[in-house]
Amino acid sequence: MHRPPRAAPHATPALTRVEAVMRDIRQRIENRSLCAGKRLPSIRAQAEALGVSRSTVVEAYARLAAQGLIESRPGSGYYVGRQLTPFNVAEVQPAGTASSDPVWVTRQSLLADANSLKPGCGWLPESWMPEQGIRRALRTLSRQPLAPLTGYGTPQGSPQLRQLLSHRLAERGVQVPPAQLMLTESGTQAVDLLCRFLLQPGDTVLVDDPCYFSFQAMLRAHRAKVVSVPYTPHGPDVAAMAQCLAEHRPRLYITNAALHNPTGASLSLAVAHQVLSLAAQHDLTIIEDDVFADFEHHPAPRLAALDGLQRVIYVGSFSKTLSASVRLGHIATRADWIGQLVDLRLATSFEAGHFSAELLHTLLASGTYQRHMNGVRTRLAEAMGMVLERLQSLGITPWYRPHAGMFVWCRLPEGVDAVQLADHALHTHGLLLAPGNAFSLSQNAARYMRFNVAQSLSPAIFEALARSLQACASPSVPAP
Amino acid sequence: MHRPPRAAPHATPALTRVEAVMRDIRQRIENRSLCAGKRLPSIRAQAEALGVSRSTVVEAYARLAAQGLIESRPGSGYYVGRQLTPFNVAEVQPAGTASSDPVWVTRQSLLADANSLKPGCGWLPESWMPEQGIRRALRTLSRQPLAPLTGYGTPQGSPQLRQLLSHRLAERGVQVPPAQLMLTESGTQAVDLLCRFLLQPGDTVLVDDPCYFSFQAMLRAHRAKVVSVPYTPHGPDVAAMAQCLAEHRPRLYITNAALHNPTGASLSLAVAHQVLSLAAQHDLTIIEDDVFADFEHHPAPRLAALDGLQRVIYVGSFSKTLSASVRLGHIATRADWIGQLVDLRLATSFEAGHFSAELLHTLLASGTYQRHMNGVRTRLAEAMGMVLERLQSLGITPWYRPHAGMFVWCRLPEGVDAVQLADHALHTHGLLLAPGNAFSLSQNAARYMRFNVAQSLSPAIFEALARSLQACASPSVPAP
Numbered sequence: 001m002h003r004p005p006r007a008a009p010h011a012t013p014a015l016t017r018v019e020a021v022m023r024d025i026r027q028r029i030e031n032r033s034l035c036a037g038k039r040l041p042s043i044r045a046q047a048e049a050l051g052v053s054r055s056t057v058v059e060a061y062a063r064l065a066a067q068g069l070i071e072s073r074p075g076s077g078y079y080v081g082r083q084l085t086p087f088n089v090a091e092v093q094p095a096g097t098a099s100s101d102p103v104w105v106t107r108q109s110l111l112a113d114a115n116s117l118k119p120g121c122g123w124l125p126e127s128w129m130p131e132q133g134i135r136r137a138l139r140t141l142s143r144q145p146l147a148p149l150t151g152y153g154t155p156q157g158s159p160q161l162r163q164l165l166s167h168r169l170a171e172r173g174v175q176v177p178p179a180q181l182m183l184t185e186s187g188t189q190a191v192d193l194l195c196r197f198l199l200q201p202g203d204t205v206l207v208d209d210p211c212y213f214s215f216q217a218m219l220r221a222h223r224a225k226v227v228s229v230p231y232t233p234h235g236p237d238v239a240a241m242a243q244c245l246a247e248h249r250p251r252l253y254i255t256n257a258a259l260h261n262p263t264g265a266s267l268s269l270a271v272a273h274q275v276l277s278l279a280a281q282h283d284l285t286i287i288e289d290d291v292f293a294d295f296e297h298h299p300a301p302r303l304a305a306l307d308g309l310q311r312v313i314y315v316g317s318f319s320k321t322l323s324a325s326v327r328l329g330h331i332a333t334r335a336d337w338i339g340q341l342v343d344l345r346l347a348t349s350f351e352a353g354h355f356s357a358e359l360l361h362t363l364l365a366s367g368t369y370q371r372h373m374n375g376v377r378t379r380l381a382e383a384m385g386m387v388l389e390r391l392q393s394l395g396i397t398p399w400y401r402p403h404a405g406m407f408v409w410c411r412l413p414e415g416v417d418a419v420q421l422a423d424h425a426l427h428t429h430g431l432l433l434a435p436g437n438a439f440s441l442s443q444n445a446a447r448y449m450r451f452n453v454a455q456s457l458s459p460a461i462f463e464a465l466a467r468s469l470q471a472c473a474s475p476s477v478p479a480p
Numbered sequence: 481m482h483r484p485p486r487a488a489p490h491a492t493p494a495l496t497r498v499e500a501v502m503r504d505i506r507q508r509i510e511n512r513s514l515c516a517g518k519r520l521p522s523i524r525a526q527a528e529a530l531g532v533s534r535s536t537v538v539e540a541y542a543r544l545a546a547q548g549l550i551e552s553r554p555g556s557g558y559y560v561g562r563q564l565t566p567f568n569v570a571e572v573q574p575a576g577t578a579s580s581d582p583v584w585v586t587r588q589s590l591l592a593d594a595n596s597l598k599p600g601c602g603w604l605p606e607s608w609m610p611e612q613g614i615r616r617a618l619r620t621l622s623r624q625p626l627a628p629l630t631g632y633g634t635p636q637g638s639p640q641l642r643q644l645l646s647h648r649l650a651e652r653g654v655q656v657p658p659a660q661l662m663l664t665e666s667g668t669q670a671v672d673l674l675c676r677f678l679l680q681p682g683d684t685v686l687v688d689d690p691c692y693f694s695f696q697a698m699l700r701a702h703r704a705k706v707v708s709v710p711y712t713p714h715g716p717d718v719a720a721m722a723q724c725l726a727e728h729r730p731r732l733y734i735t736n737a738a739l740h741n742p743t744g745a746s747l748s749l750a751v752a753h754q755v756l757s758l759a760a761q762h763d764l765t766i767i768e769d770d771v772f773a774d775f776e777h778h779p780a781p782r783l784a785a786l787d788g789l790q791r792v793i794y795v796g797s798f799s800k801t802l803s804a805s806v807r808l809g810h811i812a813t814r815a816d817w818i819g820q821l822v823d824l825r826l827a828t829s830f831e832a833g834h835f836s837a838e839l840l841h842t843l844l845a846s847g848t849y850q851r852h853m854n855g856v857r858t859r860l861a862e863a864m865g866m867v868l869e870r871l872q873s874l875g876i877t878p879w880y881r882p883h884a885g886m887f888v889w890c891r892l893p894e895g896v897d898a899v900q901l902a903d904h905a906l907h908t909h910g911l912l913l914a915p916g917n918a919f920s921l922s923q924n925a926a927r928y929m930r931f932n933v934a935q936s937l938s939p940a941i942f943e944a945l946a947r948s949l950q951a952c953a954s955p956s957v958p959a960p
Contacts, residue, residue, distance in 0.1 A: 062847040068647025110635045135622045142618035155590045167548025188830040217827035347697035350668040367542040
């Protein structure tokens with residue numbers, strides 16, 4: 001009988017015996033000395049043939065089966081996999097053309113590789129994240145008691161973490177006991193849950209113009225009618241809001257109070273007061289999405305702080321500041337709404353991020369997060385100065401100079417269309433930009449562009465941008 | 481000037497210097513020697529006073545601030561927190577009375593502490609979960625490159641993991657390339673996302689009677705009309721289904737194909753074929769929620785396998801088998817639906833569990849998960865035998881003896897009402913039961929109860945149950 005060639009488990013010191021056996025079998029499958037459907041030697045025969053222990057072979061077979069290369073047929077042994085035709089691992093490809101489709105920028109940003117240039121991206125570069133702190137927290141958690149690793153959490157989410165969040169919110173003037181806080185899987189999920197709770201299909205919802213593009217996409221999913229009011233450097237245009245409320249009677253207003261996305265502007269105390277007065281007159285509920293709060297040096301006024309969480313529902317998250325993959329959001333709202341919101345979350349997504357809550361609690365209670373954010377704020381302030389200077393040298397001017405945060409909303413030179421520019425930059429230079437109309441319900445932002453200063457530090461961005469600007473500029477004087 | 485008492489950083493060897501300084505300050509706040517609003521000594525003064533380095537004090541202050549005990553006022557120093565009135569840490573309390581409210585059992589189960597007796601619970605005990613494997617995987621991840629710890633994933637979710645899932649599904653006969661798989665935050669979120677994708681408010685949806693109670697709660701959130709057909713030991717009652725389809729024209733049918741919740745029954749090949757024929761006649765889309773698949777010893781027929789994912793959408797998850805806190809679901813569906821589903825998920829919850837995907841991949845590729853499940857299946861089989869015997873000795877008989885899984889659907893003795901029994905057991909013995917009508921749209925299951933055999937191993941459960949049964953039994957012969 002043909003004996004398979006002997007594996008050399010000790011040849012490469014880096015490989016364990018199990019890995020060496022796995023490599024050997026994998027090679028024999030690849031070079032067809034083991035064909036599809038063929039039965040592998042028994043554990044005992046294989047162990048003898050390769051000069052390793054039976055448990056080594058058991059482990060190697062189990063792992064190869066886990067990887068789908070071989071399959072176990074109980075009572076019969078292991079067989080080489082059916083060699084399914086090579087899998088089509090192609091991803092869903094987004095439309096190749098830049099557009100003002102609200103989800104386009106997100107999809108492109110998620111698909112771009114880590115090294116690509118993406119000043120239009122909505123988050124910080126990976127290298128800014130507190131890698132060591134997260135690694136340390138993971139090791140801490142790996143030594144902790146079982147429950148947070150494997151169990152479900154309480155319906156409202158970790159009481160410990162809600163206690164810390166309550167303290168943090170108090171620093172921004174939002175007084176909320178832990179019992180009025182609930183955790184969600186992310187800030188986006190929090191807003192979505194609130195829309196479900198508050199909206200009937202066909203209801204009208206007010207947003208800012210411009211606003212975070214996902215609000216538009218989400219509200220479409222809720223079958224809501226969306227209306228908008230222009231955003232000013234101090235918050236929404238109050239006169240326009242008064243008119244819009246009278247005319248369209250929206251049920252809900254969704255906004256960022258501080259470090260508004262995409263403009264980087266923040267609400268003034270006067271505008272906050274006027275907005276709340278209008279809301280009271282028109283029985284408007286407000287979702288204040290405050291996911292950029294920790295980028296601030298000094299807290300701007302919050303609607304939730306003025307309102308005492310009567311008609312304002314506050315949403316926060318750490319996705320933008322800590323880690324996009326260990327996600328967790330939270331909602332602060334009226335005591336009488338929390339129970340219903342928890343039930344709705346149980347029905348639609350069951351439990352929220354018990355493990356993430358533990359990790360976040362570890363990072364907050366140790367002060368790791370706070371130290372990280374001190375560093376991020378300083379870096380962002382430096383980046384903001386540098387990027388604005390470079391943009392201005394290309395004739396791209398800030399609509400408003402943000403006092404903090406990563407976004408700046410800019411006006412392009414006369415005659416340049418943002419979608420056209422984004423399209424050229426993507427296809428000629430692989431540069432991902434965020435054209436203004438992706439954020440604008442009125443589509444009045446054709447000459448605007450959102451830049452993320454943390455993603456705009458490479459000089460290559462400005463060289464590419466200069467060339468694309470030149471290519472897209474329509475001559476202001478007609479050619480002779 | 482009063483000098484604060486000197487801390488003894490070396491007194492307790494288990495405390496670091498930082499922790500000792502923290503403890504000292506905490507005690508002084510608690511015994512009011514440091515009052516609310518009072519400025520703490522400067523870093524330098526505190527370091528000298530306590531005989532520790534300045535960096536120790538910096539760290540201690542930062543951590544106390546993170547915990548909300550003191551607060552930093554930039555440029556001015558640290559102050560004792562405003563001593564907000566003691567927080568109300570009370571949780572939302574569920575209704576104290578057992579009921580057939582679909583969310584009641586879930587809420588009670590989540591609130592019950594780890595040691596309470598809960599045969600009605602929908603998941604495995606924590607002690608059954610692969611604690612060591614998860615700890616090991618966490619340590620592995622803590623040493624890995626940055627991206628999975630801090631970055632967003634690709635829109636469809638980890639390609640590596642989808643490749644493994646594709647192999648695993650092939651073992652159940654469901655042929656699906658990774659490109660037709662997408663990850664979601666959980667199995668529940670997957671079903672919810674599909675409901676959003678497929679349903680208009682007012683659409684009719686078909687479920688099994690009995691069925692997983694969260695389906696009913698979720699469908700209420702989607703404003704769907706819900707109709708049901710009785711479930712038999714081989715799948716839905718096909719004759720009743722034909723009639724229901726003709727009469728109510730549901731758009732969608734949501735079911736478990738294998739190890740149906742709550743009955744533990746599985747679909748036969750003949751019923752599967754008939755269901756798909758009916759679905760084709762009536763243009764019905766089917767969601768096959770297969771979250772219990774890995775409890776099976778031998779795979780039962782899947783609708784998705786017969787149908788080739790034309791009108792059947794397949795949903796899986798690891799929450800029930802691996803860890804409820806590291807959650808991740810997946811959807812397998814038609815190529816032309818994946819793109820739209822990904823966009824809808826981006827709009828409503830953004831990204832799905834990048835970190836969980838890495839952890840799960842580690843556990844699957846190492847074979848840890850497979851070994852864990854071999855053990856779980858054996859334990860469940862033993863538990864099933866033992867629990868059925870004990871239940872039968874109390875006159876509680878299985879409607880069907882499941883070939884695997886954790887649930888058994890039982891009939892109570894004549895004259896005993898399940899809600900009344902659950903109520904008595906909860907209030908007299910702290911025993912959480914799952915009354916049948918929580919699962920039944922028709923409310924025809926007043927004499928049924930779902931038992932989780934893995935949660936029913938304590939003899940105390942049967943003693944309590946016997947006493948509650950006695951208290952709730954209405955005498956079959958009227959008293960003289």
